[in-house]
Amino acid sequence: MASWGMGWFGGGGKKKDGAKDAILGLRSQLEMLSKREKHLQTQIDEQEQIARKYVNSNKNLAKAALRKKKQWDTALEQTQSQVMTLEQQIYSIESANINKETLAAMQKAGVAMKGIHGDLTVDKVDQLMETLRDQHAIAEEIGDAITQGAGQQIDNDELEGELEALQQEELDNKMLRTGPVPVGDEVSRLPAVATGESKSKATRIGSEEEDEEAELRKLQEEMAM
Structure with missing residues (x-):
């Protein structure tokens, strides 16, 4: 079993050359048979033309031509059968060679993956x-x-x-x-209108401060978002 593996993968050089030589030999024989096939077809066509030519004037020549035509027909059928056999053999060898190369590539891939993984589990x-x-x-x-x-x-x-x-x-x-704060009687001597204006001004200031505080809180909320 080990020697078979070495011959298939490790020592595949000779087998590869053998398969190549076999395919070359089969193709050479196939080329020869193809030429023979064309020659036989030419002979068949000629004998058929002779038979047609003498079918009415000379029946003996017409029969002889038909007899030869049948002989060539038989030879042509045999040749065509041989061509099909050779083509099948070439296909089988090529398929076997592809299978061998595929298995060799798969084996190399397996070795590579094993080397990559190493002791990793x-x-x-x-x-x-x-x-x-x-x-x-x-x-x-x-x-x-x-x-x-x-x-x-x-x-x-x-x-x-x-x-x-x-x-x-x-x-x-x-x-x-706020500014400076009035002291003593100066506060009591301030006009009532001025006091009212101060209160009104203070109210406006307080309102503005509240608006500013509200805007500040709104801005902080937007910044937080």
Whole structure:
């Protein structure tokens, strides 16, 4: 069995040359038979023409021509049968050679795949994928820890400074809007109209601040979206 495998795949050079030589020999014989087939057909046509020519004037010549025509017909049938046999043999050898080459290619592919896979198994692949998933989870935990640490540093240091700056800015804005506060009798001596105007102005300012606060909240919501 081993010697057969070596002869089929490993030592296929001689068999390949043998198949090639066989096909060449069959094709050469087929070419010769094709020439003979044409020659016999020519003879048949000639004898038929002779028989037609003397069918009425000379029956003996017509019969002789028909007799020869039948002989050529028989030879032609034999030749055509041989041609079909040779063609079938060529087809069979070519098919067998294609099958052999296909099996050889499949064997090479199997060896290549085995070499690629090596010692790799399904269990090893599953183990490798599990290891990758674990490492990915560890990487995510490390990233989360780094991010949380950065957030805590910002909360403890920078946010306090920003909050104080905002408080100071708000205080400055209030002082600019209210102006100096009247003291003592000056308040009682302020005209009633001025007091009403101040109240009206304060109301307008409060309304504007509410509108600004509403617009600010709307903008924050849009930014969040």
